[in-house]
Amino acid sequence: MTTLLIFTDLDGTLLDHHTYSFKPALAALQSLKTFSIPCIINTSKTFAELASLRKELNHQDAFIVENGSAVYIPKKTPLSIDEQLEDCGDYWRKSFGPKRDELIKLTNDKQDQYTFKRFSDMTYQELMSITGLNSTNAQLAMQREFTEPMVWTDSNLALNALRDDLAPYDVQIQKGGRFAHLMGEHCDKANAMLWLKELYEVQSDDDVITMALGDGENDIGMLSQADIPVVIRSPVHAPPEIPNRCDAWLTDAYGPEGWAQAINLQLTKQGIL
Known part of the structure; x- marks a missing residue:
């Protein structure tokens, strides 16, 4: 058995580059919730921005802000955390860089x-x-x-x-x-992703595999370190090249539509859908 973790960028990936809509991805998001697959936001956005957006998405998993600068973990999470983290109200925070x-x-x-x-x-x-x-x-x-x-x-x-x-x-x-x-220097979407992956590995008897989805240059580190890297096609720039990863997927569709296609394909491959 394997435990799948989804790590996703927002702008241009789960959110449309021009309209910021995530409507085309709603059904795929619901599939992840149905099968208890964590969907971890990994974005350049701030904690303040995510407060309302996570409500719209009905997002209840951990999330990573400001390009890997900090991880916020809801205190209600079943994750077992050994190290001392910052207490931020409803969340524990792990920060990786200066203010x-x-x-x-x-x-x-x-x-x-x-x-x-x-x-x-x-x-x-x-x-x-x-x-x-x-x-x-x-x-x-x-x-x-x-x-x-x-x-x-x-x-x-x-x-x-x-x-x-x-x-x-x-x-x-x-x-x-x-x-x-x-x-x-140590703030990076990849570092934050791998730190969170370790938390899941500690509490899981299964192999933990990561699927990362992104569209920009600042997603390259995350994509290169993921088990399943997915480049979301952008309407405004060429797809970033992922070094030494000839197995990276490139979606046919743009933004959230491409995101949904990639999620559904992986769930089908795993026999979940």
């Missing part, structure tokens, strides 16, 4: 050398115009704890130079669908 204020300080003097605009430099109205988010969701997106997204308008060469500048401070830059994200 946002440190990232802002480190880049305050870099704006003379490079062309970028951080969330902390924007109004929420500016973020609305960039993302298409409504005012409520734009304000939630700005409530970050561990990362600082930037609109990067300089060259890729300059981005790599800034990466080199920040490396001695254990800070990295990951590029997502819309933004480049400043974050701690």
Whole structure:
């Protein structure tokens, strides 16, 4: 027997890139609930953003925020946790990197050398115009704890130079669908995924296999470390290449429709559907 864990990106994956709708994935989400298969959100979004979205999705599993910066585990979870975690109300939190204020300080003097605009430099109205988010969701997106997204308008060469500048401070830059994200060196969707997988392995007598679904450059680490990597086709950019993984799936459909196809295919392969 095997225990299947689903790790999913949101924007452009479970949520449509343009409309943020997850309607095409609803039936597949319900299948996961029916068969008690954990569906772990692994996103660049903030804890504040996920509060309302998880209610809409009826999501009750653990979730990973800000590109792997922290894992939130509902206290009602059956997971057995040995290490000391932060107490955050209804959740236990495992964090992997520095707080946002440190990232802002480190880049305050870099704006003379490079062309970028951080969330902390924007109004929420500016973020609305960039993302298409409504005012409520734009304000939630700005409530970050561990990362600082930037609109990067300089060259890729300059981005790599800034990466080199920040490396001695254990800070990295990951590029997502819309933004480049400043974050701690050990903040990574893959690290957070593997940490959670270990928790499930401790309490399961079965083999635990991970299926990861994502569409962006910031999903590459997660996809490369998953047992079943699924690249969701995007309407706005080419699929990311997953190094050394010739077994990665690429969906035919875009966004949540492709997500649902991949989930249904895996459940069929396992004889569940």
